[in-house]
Amino acid sequence: MAEAEDNSDQSARPSRRMVLALGAAAASTVVTIRPALAQTAGSVMNCQIPVPAPQAAGNYIAPDGSLVAPGTPGAFPPAPRPITGEEAKLLLSGGPSPSGMDSQSAQAYANYIRRLQAGMSGFTCYASLQMPR
Amino acid sequence: MARPRFVADAPDAVRSVELEGLTALYHRPSGMTHILAPPAPQILDAIGGSPADAAEILKRIGERFDLASGEDAEAAIEARLAELEAAGLVRRL
Amino acid sequence: MSLAHGLLAAEMGMNLQMALGQKRFLLLHAATVERDGRALLMTGESGAGKSTLAALLGERGWRLMGDEFALLDLEGGLLHPFPRLISLKNQAIALFDHVEPERLGPLLRGTPKGTIRHLRPNKQAVEAMTEPARPALILFPRYGRKLEPAVRPVGAAEVFVRLTQASTNYVALGERGFASLTGLIGACPARAVDYPDTDSALALVEELWSALR
Numbered sequence: 499m500a501e502a503e504d505n506s507d508q509s510a511r512p513s514r515r516m517v518l519a520l521g522a523a524a525a526s527t528v529v530t531i532r533p534a535l536a537q538t539a540g541s542v543m544n545c546q547i548p549v550p551a552p553q554a555a556g557n558y559i560a561p562d563g564s565l566v567a568p569g570t571p572g573a574f575p576p577a578p579r580p581i582t583g584e585e586a587k588l589l590l591s592g593g594p595s596p597s598g599m600d601s602q603s604a605q606a607y608a609n610y611i612r613r614l615q616a617g618m619s620g621f622t623c624y625a626s627l628q629m630p631r
Numbered sequence: 632m633a634r635p636r637f638v639a640d641a642p643d644a645v646r647s648v649e650l651e652g653l654t655a656l657y658h659r660p661s662g663m664t665h666i667l668a669p670p671a672p673q674i675l676d677a678i679g680g681s682p683a684d685a686a687e688i689l690k691r692i693g694e695r696f697d698l699a700s701g702e703d704a705e706a707a708i709e710a711r712l713a714e715l716e717a718a719g720l721v722r723r724l
Numbered sequence: 725m726s727l728a729h730g731l732l733a734a735e736m737g738m739n740l741q742m743a744l745g746q747k748r749f750l751l752l753h754a755a756t757v758e759r760d761g762r763a764l765l766m767t768g769e770s771g772a773g774k775s776t777l778a779a780l781l782g783e784r785g786w787r788l789m790g791d792e793f794a795l796l797d798l799e800g801g802l803l804h805p806f807p808r809l810i811s812l813k814n815q816a817i818a819l820f821d822h823v824e825p826e827r828l829g830p831l832l833r834g835t836p837k838g839t840i841r842h843l844r845p846n847k848q849a850v851e852a853m854t855e856p857a858r859p860a861l862i863l864f865p866r867y868g869r870k871l872e873p874a875v876r877p878v879g880a881a882e883v884f885v886r887l888t889q890a891s892t893n894y895v896a897l898g899e900r901g902f903a904s905l906t907g908l909i910g911a912c913p914a915r916a917v918d919y920p921d922t923d924s925a926l927a928l929v930e931e932l933w934s935a936l937r
Contacts, residue, residue: 518670518696520707527671528714531664531888533895646899648906650880657902662895664888664902666881 546580547620549607561602563609574603582621586611634684635723637712639675645720647672661719674711674721682724685709730732740793740806748805749795750897750904753890756789756803757781758852762860764933765794765912767890773867776816777925779843783823784926788849789857798897798904801911802856807845819922860936862887862914865925873928874918878929883914 550557550565557565558573566573574594578598581589585596590611595604614624646657654667667675670692677691678681685708689698698704715721744751754767755778764786766774773793782788789805796803809829812820820828820843829842844850864878864886878886887905888894894901915932919925 516696517699518673518692519671519699520704521668521711522705523706523710525666526714527711528718528720529666529885529893530718531666531885534889534892627694646902648902648910650884650906650909653879653881655881655884655902655906657899659899662898664895666885 517622545583545623547583547586547611547614547623548580549577549610549620551614551620559603559606559610561606563606563611563613565610574606577603577607580620581607581611586624634686635676636682636684637688637721637723638682639678639682639714639715639721645675658720663719665718665720670707671703671715673712674708678721686711687719688712728812732779738891740795744893747798747893747897747900749797750891750901751893752794752796752887753792753892754794755787755791756794756805756857758789758805758857759786759933761857762936763789763794763857764861764863764929765803765859765863766863767887768864768866773816773919773922773925774865775810775820776812777814777865777922777929779810779816780819780922780926781929782846782849783820787852788845796859796904797856797910798900800856801859801904803859804856805849805853807842807849807853810843810845812841812843817841859908859912861932862908863929865930866916866918867920867925868918869920871918871920873920873924875928876916876918877933878914878916880909880914883909919936 550559554565555576556568558568558570558575559577560566560570560573568575577596581596586608588594589596589604589608593599599607611620611624614620640658641710644659646659648655651688653670654672656665656667656672657663668706673692674688677688677695683691685705686718689704689708692698692708710720716723732845749848752765752767754765755774756766757764757778759932764781766777768774778788788807788810791804791810792808793806794803795806817831817839820841823843823846827846828845829844832840862878862883884905891901891905894905897904913936917925917928917932919928
């Protein structure tokens with residue numbers, strides 16, 4: 499690391515020891531580890547994401563993907579069927595809504611999927627779509 | 632208009648290991664693992680226990696490091712904060 | 725293959741399920757061989773020839789610990805064996821013409837993966853199947869007919885990410901998986917190895933192994 503002594507500094511500030519680059523706006527400095535892809539490509543695309551997860555059955559989905567009480571104004575009811583990995587991949591990259599779902603609720607479901615955490619049903623399916631291969 | 636302030640989890644919520652200049656970080660609340668490159672870990676340290684907006688974070692970092700010149704420093708901090716937020720490692724208040 | 729081997733395989737399969745269920749091991753897709761109590765781990769994309777290399781090393785004084793799965797003990801950081809039948813494919817089959825005939829299965833032509841012949845691990849490997857070893861070196865072998873033999877270092881963070889992708893249960897193990905994997909990387913140098921033929925590969929392995937302190 500670069501030593502940078504500031505001899506002209508009259509104050510008691512300690513000399514700065516390291517240079518830190520802050521990175522360009524488009525730089526990527528955080529990589530999140532996702533579970534390895536399923537053993538066969540076919541199974542990844544067929545895996546399913548229920549929206550919401552069974553543990554949260556009955557909740558509605560707000561436009562930003564968070565779970566809210568049923569009937570909350572502006573929120574959408576649960577997806578009529580689980581979303582497959584293939585459909586999620588398309589939807590999340592700006593593609594078409596899964597069949598049987600209108601575009602507004604599909605966007606809410608997409609945001610829900612983006613918020614999935616380890617331990618929640620569908621997380622492995624979603625995460626396995628993300629890691630580069 | 633007030634800029635958003637960010638908060639990070641307590642130090643014992645994460646476990647980190649240095650891997651040749653990069654940081655492997657296990658985030659206990661989410662069970663997720665992330666690899667961070669500078670300045671992301673330094674930003675997390677700078678937030679520490681006290682919420683801060685991008686300007687304040689920049690100031691705190693500037694106290695410990697020489698910042699490479701010629702960048703729009705606040706924009707860079709904001710971009711890093713967006714990444715950390717997407718990873719669930721910081722939240723806005 | 726013999727009934728005895730079928731039973732051995734079934735027993736190992738059950739033990740693996742139990743071991744994974746107990747969350748005692750981090751499971752890695754890697755071929756492993758052991759010498760003097762220390763283990764060499766070879767991992768990377770399938771088709772890179774790791775299984776074949778491990779099997780060859782097993783015929784050249786190394787103990788074969790496993791051709792596809794390695795079990796990393798979360799408590800002590802030792803690698804545990806999983807020596808199953810090795811599936812030799814196509815050109816690799818001829819490399820094992822010299823082994824004891826009773827260790828070789830029938831030649832199976834026309835399978836989806838080409839011609840296959842099963843090879844049973846040797847007596848040393850089977851007898852030592854409950855003996856772990858301390859991991860000492862991680863290799864990422866890459867085979868290519870036109871490649872020049874070469875060795876490159878691999879950055880620790882890259883090794884970490886690749887090993888999470890080579891594991892089927894890393895995420896499920898949570899913090900213990902993280903600690904175990906970072907511990908493995910801290911303890912082992914890692915190298916990428918390019919090779920155009922098995923003789924070069926074996927020579928590079930021996931060279932890298934003797935360079936370890």
